[in-house]
Amino acid sequence: MDLHERAQFDFLLNTAAERFVERLVQRTGGLEPGLAALRADPQGEGVWLDEFVRAVLRDFLLDNTAGACFVLGNCEKRHLEGLHSGTVQEVLADLAVRAFAGVLQVKVDQGIEMALSGHLG
Numbered sequence: 011m012d013l014h015e016r017a018q019f020d021f022l023l024n025t026a027a028e029r030f031v032e033r034l035v036q037r038t039g040g041l042e043p044g045l046a047a048l049r050a051d052p053q054g055e056g057v058w059l060d061e062f063v064r065a066v067l068r069d070f071l072l073d074n075t076a077g078a079c080f081v082l083g084n085c086e087k088r089h090l091e092g093l094h095s096g097t098v099q100e101v102l103a104d105l106a107v108r109a110f111a112g113v114l115q116v117k118v119d120q121g122i123e124m125a126l127s128g129h130l131g
Contacts, residue, residue: 011083019084026066026110027117033062034118045122052115063111075099078106085109 034044037056
């Protein structure tokens with residue numbers, strides 16, 4: 011991956027993380043309940059991680075085959091479980107959503123943990 015592409019991906023991830031935390035806090039009533047909800051069920055009520063990722067990829071014009079390849083190229087070391095059948099475009103899009111959701115979940119989890127440490131300390 012070229013450095014400029016990595017920088018673009020990092021910007022995408024940081025922007026998505028900030029937006030997701032804001033949304034999560036609004037829907038769950040705070041950082042601690044948001045983190046608990048995210049950890050309990052990333053697709054659960056008020057969290058809906060994959061739905062959020064699909065919207066972010068759409069907003070950044072990455073909801074296409076080239077966008078999926080961009081995301082997957084930046085998540086190449088991420089382990090993903092299972093595949094469903096469909097067109098190459100559908101499978102790539104699904105893989106991109108799951109890969110990005112995975113890195114976003116880790117980033118948000120770590121960010122909230124750090125914020126909570128600062129608030130508690």
